[in-house]
Amino acid sequence: MLRLCVFFVLLSYSATADQAVGGASFRNTAHRAMKLYWVSNTGKPEYMGRVGGDGASTGFVAYVGNKFFWAEEHANPPVPSTAKGAKFAEFVVSAGQRVYYYEDDSTLPNVKSKLEEELNWMADYKERTGIEWVGTAWPRPPVTFDMWRPEYVGQRFFVPLEETPHAGHYYCDFVENITECLTDDGRHLRPEVAYQSAPDGLVVECVSIKPKAFRVVNFLTDFETDYLVHQAAPMLGRSTVGDGADARDSGVRTSKSAWLPRGHSEVLDAIYARVGIITRVPDSAMQEGNVESLNVLNYPTGAEYTPHYDWTADGKVASRFVTALMYLNTPEGGGATSFPQAVMPNGTAGTEIPALKNQLAFFYDLLEDGNADELSMHAGTPVTAGEKWVAPLWIWEPSRAI
Numbered sequence: 001m002l003r004l005c006v007f008f009v010l011l012s013y014s015a016t017a018d019q020a021v022g023g024a025s026f027r028n029t030a031h032r033a034m035k036l037y038w039v040s041n042t043g044k045p046e047y048m049g050r051v052g053g054d055g056a057s058t059g060f061v062a063y064v065g066n067k068f069f070w071a072e073e074h075a076n077p078p079v080p081s082t083a084k085g086a087k088f089a090e091f092v093v094s095a096g097q098r099v100y101y102y103e104d105d106s107t108l109p110n111v112k113s114k115l116e117e118e119l120n121w122m123a124d125y126k127e128r129t130g131i132e133w134v135g136t137a138w139p140r141p142p143v144t145f146d147m148w149r150p151e152y153v154g155q156r157f158f159v160p161l162e163e164t165p166h167a168g169h170y171y172c173d174f175v176e177n178i179t180e181c182l183t184d185d186g187r188h189l190r191p192e193v194a195y196q197s198a199p200d201g202l203v204v205e206c207v208s209i210k211p212k213a214f215r216v217v218n219f220l221t222d223f224e225t226d227y228l229v230h231q232a233a234p235m236l237g238r239s240t241v242g243d244g245a246d247a248r249d250s251g252v253r254t255s256k257s258a259w260l261p262r263g264h265s266e267v268l269d270a271i272y273a274r275v276g277i278i279t280r281v282p283d284s285a286m287q288e289g290n291v292e293s294l295n296v297l298n299y300p301t302g303a304e305y306t307p308h309y310d311w312t313a314d315g316k317v318a319s320r321f322v323t324a325l326m327y328l329n330t331p332e333g334g335g336a337t338s339f340p341q342a343v344m345p346n347g348t349a350g351t352e353i354p355a356l357k358n359q360l361a362f363f364y365d366l367l368e369d370g371n372a373d374e375l376s377m378h379a380g381t382p383v384t385a386g387e388k389w390v391a392p393l394w395i396w397e398p399s400r401a402i
Helices: 109-130 222-235 264-280
Strands: 021-030 034-039 045-049 056-064 066-074 088-092 100-103 154-160 169-172 194-197 201-208 213-216 256-260 296-298 307-311 320-327 337-342 349-353 360-364 378-380 381-386 388-396
Touching: 021 034, 021 045, 021 307, 034 213, 045 056, 045 213, 056 307, 100 109, 169 222, 169 264, 201 349, 213 349, 222 256, 222 296, 222 320, 222 388, 264 296, 264 320, 264 360, 264 388
Parallel strands: 021 100
Antiparallel strands: 021 056, 034 045, 034 066, 066 088, 154 201, 169 194, 201 213, 213 360, 256 296, 296 388, 307 378, 320 360, 320 388, 337 349, 337 378
């Protein structure tokens, strides 16, 4: 079962999104591992992760003015002490810089030469395209899958589903008591009361061109949304940010979550297939190994997920390609998905997709040439009343094997 939690967060709560530096990459060229810390608004060091030596990197979004420092992996005295020897190589994030690296006498010549080659390539890319190269390896190959290419905000595309019955909607006669729809294992459906029916099709509506973001109303049925909540609720745990050994609780993400793989039941199988059709990703790529488990999230009143990206500046070819969000209820207040850096037709910045039950929202994490999309920054706005249930599903580029 795939449970890959990779979330890349903004580090400052007082600055605005237009001060964000997307795809900040932090490199350790020393011939040993180091630890990276962020100096929070309170002055307390926050551990951001261990970065291996010889050019290893980590990455996330930061704000102009954010302060960081490197520390020895086994510093003495250890961080957060401010005593001499505990920290060094402090630096501040600036608007015009994406790569921040540490080097010392142990840095090998070939490591330094490779970094200089990369920086020259990035400068050339910006001169050719007018935008920064961020996020993934350089040069990264173009994306493999077809992408929707809308010409204007509000444009609609009809996606037929008649010939794909396996992706059809599920219904149950006992909507008020979902347990009556389930077999004894609590996951699968009783065929005498639950059934599948494919609609003629669904409509994909463009919400933004920069970034490419869309919504699909009635993507799920009432039964399917209630089923997902019923399956996830007993497994909920505190959501984290970071990945692997660096996964941690954070005030930027104040929800609870559970994970449901495609093989969980026939309902999940149909939903995964439907997401693939809507996003134009072949079903062969909607299998474990190229798609993550469905991450069902619960946000209570006051909870939010501050602006962030779903890709990382880690120097790897591997990257998420599509973020798909399924709304499982309509909060009494708040809970929209906002895109603070979206470039709108009237010249303004920012748009949002309201949290409406049964709706799907999706957007691309990458551009056509393989670069990460800096405009794909998004946030789960605070829930002002009631609670919010939402389920993101992340699809990766097939150049990556999980």
